[in-house]
Amino acid sequence: MASKEATVYIVDCGATMGGKSHDRSRTNLDWALEYIWDRITATVATGRKTAMAGIVALRTNTTKNPLDTEDDYSNITVLREIGQVLMPHVRLLREQLLVSSTEAGDAVSAIVVAMQMIEQTCKKLKYERKIVLVTDARGSIQTDGLEEIVRKLDEDGIELVVLGVDFDDAEYGFKEEGKDGLKAENEAVLKQLCGDCGGTFGTLGQAVEELGIPRVKKTKAVPSYKGVLTLGSPEMFETALSVDVERYPKTMLQAAPSASKFIVRGDSQAVVGESEAGADGEAGDGGWGGLTAVKNAMTYQIVDKEAAGGKRDVDRDELSKGYEYGRTAVHISESDRNVTLFETTPGFDIIGFVDRTLYERYLDTHRGSLMIAQRSNDKASMALSSFIHALYELDSYAVARLVAKENKDPRIVLLAPNIEPDFECLYDIELPFAEDMRSYRFPPLDRVVTVSGKELKVHRNLPSDELKDAMSDYVDSMDLSTFGKDDEGQSAEYMPMEETYAPMLHRLHQVIKHRAVFPSGDPPPPYEILTRYSHPPSELIEQSQPALDRLMEAANVKKVPPKARGKRYGRKEAPKPLSDLDVGALLAHDPKHKRARLDPRNAIPEFKQRVNDASDMDTVKDACKQMKGIIFDMIRHSTGSAKYDAVVEALRVMREEVVDLSAAEDYEIWNEVLRELKTELFAGKLGEGREELWYRVRVNRLGLLQARNEKGKPLEGAVGDEEARKFLLAR
Known part of the structure; x- marks a missing residue:
């Protein structure tokens, strides 16, 4: 269960906060609010x-606070009492x-005042209590x-946290001159x-x-298995191993926040929303601000020639489940479904052992636990x-x-020992079954086997010793394991996990939080730490350039000229092939004879030849x-x-040939x-x-062609x- 939190943010809005210090483009208040908005929106995002x-x-x-009758508490305004913060509150705070x-x-x-607010809300209950003060102390x-x-x-x-605008901090390395x-x-x-109360x-x-x-995000571990780890059959043999254990997830995939569909609330829904609003104007719809969630309705239809439109609506209860077998639906009634259920009982049974050196890491198929x-079981611990x-x-x-x-379906897992000074456990990872494995045979990389079975160690497709040494030197020069620096300036890993x-x-998350506070503002640039490792460091690239030059020389790397594009028809002379062979003569019995029709059995090669040899636009259109x-x-x-694969291939070839013509009319x-x-x-x-x-057309991205100008904008x-x-997605 998530813990209860009560946090009060104190924001200094004095006249001095309107200044711009140390050549910043924003006022001190806007700079301070960047931190406040981040913390508040993070709380809103939890939805708790x-x-x-x-x-x-x-x-x-x-002045508006519980102690405003005293002079010492003047010019202090409580903008929001302690409670759940929603989006309407965030937008209201922007104006205040x-x-x-x-x-x-x-x-x-x-x-x-903040202490008084926390005491009235939390009383003696268990809460995580915090006060955050942001001020310039002027x-x-x-x-x-x-x-x-x-x-x-x-x-x-x-917990008291004080953050000051341009406060001196020796550890951070900042000291304001002329204070x-x-x-x-x-x-x-x-x-x-802060020092007396143990704050920050x-x-x-x-x-x-x-x-x-x-x-x-730190989450509370929930056991995925509580039971007995056995080796042998404890119910039959006294010498069998039986240990009471608990299993917890070690790693978990964090999914990105998903989008939801909303529509503008209608008049009737707006009336309901107003009636549900609280005394302080808070909407009863969870703060959606004039929107309502889209609700999906599903109907089932069957073919009925006598019904209007040829189909008739039926209730879900009238349908039966069917399992796809090829292109046929196999019906299994509910009374027979118990035959498909594999009955198992909870258990964790050791079925064998394997030498660590014989296990291949590519067999890992799931997250670790x-x-x-x-x-509190000493016997089980021992x-x-x-x-x-x-x-x-x-x-x-x-x-x-x-x-x-x-x-539940049984799983086969691998158990690996882990021993640390204060902690011992077994890590486990799920292993694949035989049906999950796909074995493929590839030709060897270190030799060439001829048709007669002879093995060649020296071949043009095999790397020479010089190339191997050059590649090894280049890989060593791009080593990131020692390129970074630690706090003491010593070599360390450049990209620690x-x-x-x-x-x-x-x-x-960054864009969502920013858009929540500034609905019409442009998204901010990504944080530097998110893009830091998307490209190698420039110093390392410069350092490894000599090794790369030697590698390119050893590999005989040559620049490939760009593919020439442009209109094919209307040229005086066709491009001469590198082999000096007459391709037209090889593809046709009579190169001077132009066939009037494409042969469906050889459509793609003849189409490509017809477009390549076209002398005018009409020939291309006809092809x-x-x-x-x-x-x-x-x-x-x-x-x-x-024949769908053949159709898709024909469409792809037609699209590529038209793209090579590179003109809007084409x-x-x-x-x-x-x-x-x-x-x-x-x-x-074309058939039902x-x-x-x-x-398949969408998957292969065979969409409409878009003619663009030199700047890349559509003509x-x-x-x-x-x-x-929309053309690709819509029906």
């Missing part, structure tokens, strides 16, 4: 009602957290009663306060900089420890059969028209999907063919049930990016 936060504005023009026109307001008094601070405040913070278990006396004195007071004191620059470091002895040490000393792995729950993050996952007719005939006479030839193909496919003119072919009247995308 137990993750609560409150907002207090310091040095405001108005603005630079004020006053410099009055006590930061220590704001901390007392206002007056009352130092009376600090000892009582420290005692209360310790008594209530409240005025008031700020220096306030800074010392706040630092002493730091400079805002470091906090903002560390926002780019993704925060790895770890196994420990049952908690037995499992003995088994772990036995595997370690014999340099072996155990193979076990795992059934986590009743009637704990500093590599999934770019897609964390970039998506494409004939090819279209051949493709449509193949679809009509295809038995099921037997592209339109292909676009007309594709539009006609889609229309006739879904109209059933041929819609699957369009799926006027040509197909645009959005039109091409």
